[in-house]
Amino acid sequence: MADSRSTRVVESAGPWGFVFLLAYIxxxxxxxxxSDGSFWGVILGLLEAFxxxxxxxxxxxxxxxx
Numbered sequence: 595m596a597d598s599r600s601t602r603v604v605e606s607a608g609p610w611g612f613v614f615l616l617a618y619i620x621x622x623x624x625x626x627x628x629s630d631g632s633f634w635g636v637i638l639g640l641l642e643a644f645x646x647x648x649x650x651x652x653x654x655x656x657x658x659x660x
Contacts, residue, residue, distance in 0.1 A: 621646055 621643035629635035 617647075618643055 622640055625639035625642045625646075626636050629639040
């Protein structure tokens with residue numbers, strides 16, 4: 595006996611994912627280019643590229659007095 599029920603999932607955040615990917619790639623290029631070129635410097639640059647939006651959000655909230 596076949597189950598005739600189906601579920602439809604609509605994902606509407608696809609374009610934003612692409613924008614965030616481009617932002618990460620740009621940040622990674624920047625932070626790696628300003629590192630000293632060592633292995634750990636490159637790893638640290640990639641980690642900084644991953645977390646820089648957190649610092650921006652924090653400082654914007656501080657400026658807004660929140």
